[in-house]
Amino acid sequence: MQVGLGHYLVISTLLFCLGLYGVLTRRNAVAILMGIELMLNAGNINLVAFNRYVAPATVSGHVFALVVITLAACEAAIGLALVMSAYRSLETIHVDEINVMKW
């Protein structure tokens, strides 16, 4: 049986929805960031799979997958810095307990 574009799309859909479930149900800010990483990975699978099956002679999908990986690293660094900052001033990283606009 040949692996087609549809197979990759199904797996990336399931991965994206798992990430969405994690983002919606977790209390811990670090776990929410993990859910976001899963969703970004699902998007990257789509970019590379479409590049391979729709326009195999070009590398546009690879280029944008690399850009997304770079921005994911930025997002993780900034997000975790914000988590550290919130923990230092509020003593919690549970997002449902962070409910003050000003400290």
Added chain:
Amino acid sequence: MGEFAAFTILSLLILIPAVVVVTSKNIVRSALSLVPTLLGVTGFYVLLQAEFVAGIQVLIYAGAITVLLLFVIMLTEGGAGLQVRQVNEQIPLGVTAAVWLAFLLLLVFSRTTWPVAQRGNPPAYSALAIGNAFMTDYVLVFEVTSLVLLVSLVGAIIIARREE
């Protein structure tokens, strides 16, 4: 046949740890389960003949981001205890949203015919082709991304710095 077997194994390697990531009570176990998922995605890139992206995925995701997550879990005590409730009261909403989105997307995929090209030849050296593309067609994307990376690194240091 071999490609399909590899695809099946990699799919399980991606999806089973991903379920652990979003459901585990232990936040450290969640962070470590992220590693097999990211390595499975790397395997997908190899299957899709994107070797350069696969290498970068291992370096940045499986290497750097996982270590960063573990460091922050270590530095913020109180969030990692096993007695701490890790999920909020939105589980029914989360399940509904995720299942509906999956159903909708799979419905769209099953009704769409993609313009799949006949087996064209991928570039012999994908790193060479990617470098050329970054320096010619996508030079603006490249420059803006590097600016964002610089700003975010400086910003992360300033946000995380202890106040005087």
